[in-house]
Amino acid sequence: MLNCHRNLIAVRTLVTAVRQLSGNQLDDPKLAHIKEQIEEDKKKLQWQVPFSERPDIFKSTFKLFEMPNRNSELLEVMQQPVDVSPAGIKKWWTNRRTKIDAFMQKFIPERHAMLGEDLATAHFVVHRGGSVRFRGEQRWVKMDDKEEYDLPKHYVPNMVLEEVKCDNMTLYYEGLENIRRLGCLKHLSFRGVANFDDWFLDRVSGSGFPSLEVLDLRGTAVTEKGLHCLYRLPSLKTLLLDDSERDIMWKLTVALLEEWNPKMEVKTE
Numbered sequence: 001m002l003n004c005h006r007n008l009i010a011v012r013t014l015v016t017a018v019r020q021l022s023g024n025q026l027d028d029p030k031l032a033h034i035k036e037q038i039e040e041d042k043k044k045l046q047w048q049v050p051f052s053e054r055p056d057i058f059k060s061t062f063k064l065f066e067m068p069n070r071n072s073e074l075l076e077v078m079q080q081p082v083d084v085s086p087a088g089i090k091k092w093w094t095n096r097r098t099k100i101d102a103f104m105q106k107f108i109p110e111r112h113a114m115l116g117e118d119l120a121t122a123h124f125v126v127h128r129g130g131s132v133r134f135r136g137e138q139r140w141v142k143m144d145d146k147e148e149y150d151l152p153k154h155y156v157p158n159m160v161l162e163e164v165k166c167d168n169m170t171l172y173y174e175g176l177e178n179i180r181r182l183g184c185l186k187h188l189s190f191r192g193v194a195n196f197d198d199w200f201l202d203r204v205s206g207s208g209f210p211s212l213e214v215l216d217l218r219g220t221a222v223t224e225k226g227l228h229c230l231y232r233l234p235s236l237k238t239l240l241l242d243d244s245e246r247d248i249m250w251k252l253t254v255a256l257l258e259e260w261n262p263k264m265e266v267k268t269e
Contacts (some may be wrong), residue, residue, distance in 0.1 A: 098172075105175030115154070117181045118161040122151055124178040125164055128171070133163040136186065140165075160184045167216075168192040173200060180207040189216035191240075198226030205232040216240040218268075224253040231260060239266045 046124045064101050083091075105128075112120040122132045122141065125150045131142035140163075145187065152159070159180050171193050181186075190196045201222050212233050230236060244266045245251050254266050 007093040023158075092192040101170065102172040102174045105172050105178070107174075107177035112178075116159075118184075119152060119156065119159055121161060121164065121179050121182060124175070125166060125169075126151060128175075129170050130166045130169050131162065132161055132165070135160040135162045165191075166193060171196065171200075173203065176200060176203045176207070179204070182207075183207055184211050186211055187214040187216075188212055189214075189240075190220055191216045192219040192265070194221065195221070196220035196222065198223055201226040203227045205229040209233060211235050211245050214238045214240070218242050224250045227253050227257060230257060236264050237260060239264060241266060241268060244268055 083089075096201070105124075111123070114120075115123065118134075119238075120132075125132055126141055126143060129143065131140045133140050141149060141151060162184060163188070164179065164182075164185060166179075167189055168191070172195070173192070188204070190200070190204075196217070197220070200220075201217070213235055215230075215233070215236060215238070219242065224246075228237070239257070241254075243250075244254050258264060258266065
């Protein structure tokens with residue numbers, strides 16, 4: 001800890017010295033080694049690999065537009081005036097509750113390591129009001145009136161998810177990481193999930209569903225732009241949408257999907 005503290009002081013001293021120099025002086029080749037030393041010290045002081053840089057983390061196709069440094073966003077938020085009106089307080093409280101709920105849906109590696117991908121996904125979905133069906137079972141597992149459900153609390157071999165319904169769930173983007181790597185999943189429904197948009201669909205399409213045959217997107221906020229990422233689902237046979245002829249761009253996108261995958265059929269009911 002003492003060495004780390006000394007290194008941190010050294011880095012701060014170097015940063016302060018560099019900031020005191022003018023813009024023209026920063027281009028001086030003599031200062032190049034100072035910049036390199038600062039970057040090396042930053043890496044040494046970094047005790048955890050950033051979430052987005054981990055090798056096993058899914059990277060969205062929209063990542064091309066991600067800003068590497070978001071300090072400007074933080075400064076912008078800090079410079080906004082504080083709204084203490086009743087409407088402002090209500091809006092703040094709603095945003096706070098949303099952030100808490102989204103945080104509670106974050107991926108828990110220990111749960112998936114202990115239960116396996118299929119059973120861990122089942123617990124996540126059923127606990128939040130969804131329903132699931134395992135291979136060889138006719139019944140759907142869901143919560144009863146007492147908010148109880150029957151699922152094993154330890155790993156059970158040969159429990160394979162075939163159908164998952166997240167209909168009308170309050171589902172956040174953070175929670176999608178819990179629905180992944182289901183190699184035998186055939187039916188996946190997000191019907192009635194109002195905040196399910198193009199970003200959600202992009203995340204789902206890259207979550208490892210090689211056997212997925214039916215995808216229900218009715219009642220969601222998906223646009224024609226999001227439909228392009230469905231090329232990642234080669235086994236898709238049925239795509240359920242609200243209206244396959246919403247507008248010209250929507251119709252063209254649906255036509256392209258059907259041309260790409262002749263076995264796929266777009267239905268509205």
